[in-house]
Amino acid sequence: MQAAKGEAAIASAKKAYDTYKQIFHSERWQKLADADARPQRLLWASTSSKDPAARDTKYMEALIGPGTVNTTPVETIDAFRDHGIVNDTLEQGLDAAEDTLNQIRHAGIDMQQISRQLEEEAIEKFNQPFKKMLAAIAEKRAG
Incomplete structure (x- = not known):
């Protein structure tokens, strides 16, 4: 369970993003897109690390992906500008995210x-x- 510490939010976001992709790549959505519908974007709100032991850019780096918006405190933006790593991370590690969520469920935590x-x-x-x-x-x- 210690391995899941600080990872629940990221795992949940990855699962939400996977669901988002399924919806907006579906045949049903394509019919709407053909009629000029535009997809919503996922919003990650107020993302910053509250754990002093964690990397200050942890959540910004973990929540990068197409079709998303990330609002974050200025301090985190400054840290990201200074030493953040840009990578399309939302689609990486979905199996690990599922494992994390399973560990949390098995520990009796109601997400x-x-x-x-x-x-x-x-x-x-x-x-x-x-x-x-x-x-x-x-x-x-x-x-």
């Missing part, structure tokens, strides 16, 4: 519950500044 919690927390982090911005706009309009 769906954790994902729901993280999603709710992330939404709230975006909602707070959005509400603050709307209040500022309303104040400007009133004043």
Whole structure:
């Protein structure tokens, strides 16, 4: 299980990317694309390493792939500019990602519950500044 430490997010992202590719390379999608539909891009939000023992560019390097957008703190962008490695990594190591997720499942960790919690927390982090911005706009309009 120690080998899976710090890898759950990357493994989950790789699986999500694999699903994304399956959807947007399907026959069903091709019919939509023929009618000028455009695929959504996957968004990796606020990616940075919180573990001081991990490489500061770990998640940026691991989440590089076509059809994706990565938002990250300025410090991580600066670190990536300085010593980041650019490589199409999302499509690499899918079997290892599956192994990591299996290890996590076998340890009794509910990744769906954790994902729901993280999603709710992330939404709230975006909602707070959005509400603050709307209040500022309303104040400007009133004043």
